[in-house]
């Protein structure tokens with residue numbers, strides 16, 4: 001072989017290697033991807049639009065949504081860990097061979113944005129400026145919501161190990177074993193976590209155009225966090241809402257509880273039919289927004305009243321009675337509100353209503 005032919009052969013080889021590299025994700029399989037069976041259900045909502053919900057074989061926590069365009073794929077939210085996001089990308093291949101070029105974070109919470117790190121440098125990760133700030137400078141690993149979650153994992157694993165060891169029924173034992181694998185995988189993946197902020201930000205609105213499709217990313221006001229965005233597809237009349245609007249009650253640890261109902265009024269102004277929430281199944285019943293607004297107004301009033309009476313936050317968490325909302329929110333069993341919500345409302349009141 002001449003020197004020139006040799007150089008050409010090497011060149012062809014290098015190009016081939018570059019082409020074969022996965023474009024969207026790191027080539028290395030992260031720790032903690034072990035699971036049995038499919039990790040995700042891809043629920044088709046409209047042509048090219050899927051609501052992606054975990055099956056329980058892998059810990060994924062939040063939902064994602066997938067938008068398959070003419071030449072690329074957009075992922076909205078990427079779950080609780082690098083492993084969960086890696087498996088999501090792997091399973092997307094059963095739907096399309098188009099590359100994921102864009103990720104949108106609806107907000108900064110760990111169960112929606114901790115998969116960010118597995119996407120390659122060529123992938124745009126879009127989020128609100130506040131989401132970038134929180135993931136970049138907000139010390140995301142020290143945030144109480146995430147810290148509590150992480151600190152609970154060893155106990156959860158220990159508990160599952162004991163239950164597997166003592167369970168006599170073989171079917172129940174198998175279920176517990178699968179849960180144990182899922183919990184151990186999750187812990188292994190959390191150990192590799194590097195919080196990764198959006199590399200494209202917005203303050204109020206941006207629009208992506210993909211062929212005939214219009215994809216609006218909109219900040220409608222403070223609500224579940226100070227930087228929630230919804231992803232709105234006007235032609236398909238679909239909106240992806242993260243935790244700003246879920247199928248049930250949403251966590252309030254970083255919320256602006258008193259502003260949330262007005263921000264939901266802004267959502268109501270959009271012309272949509274289907275909601276793809278960050279937790280729970282997709283829904284079309286817009287009355288859910290009214291029920292949630294009513295709950296938020298009542299929890300704010302009730303907890304404010306207790307604070308005014310000098311009741312401690314622990315005591316208020318036991319006494320605050322929102323039971324009248326249990327018809328629409330079955331997780332409400334009787335009096336009592338999560339302490340995390342009460343503590344947040346007390347904090348907002350101390351700040352003078354949330355400024």
Ligand SMILES: [Zn+2]
Nearest residue numbers: 107109243251
């Ligand atoms: Zn959240």
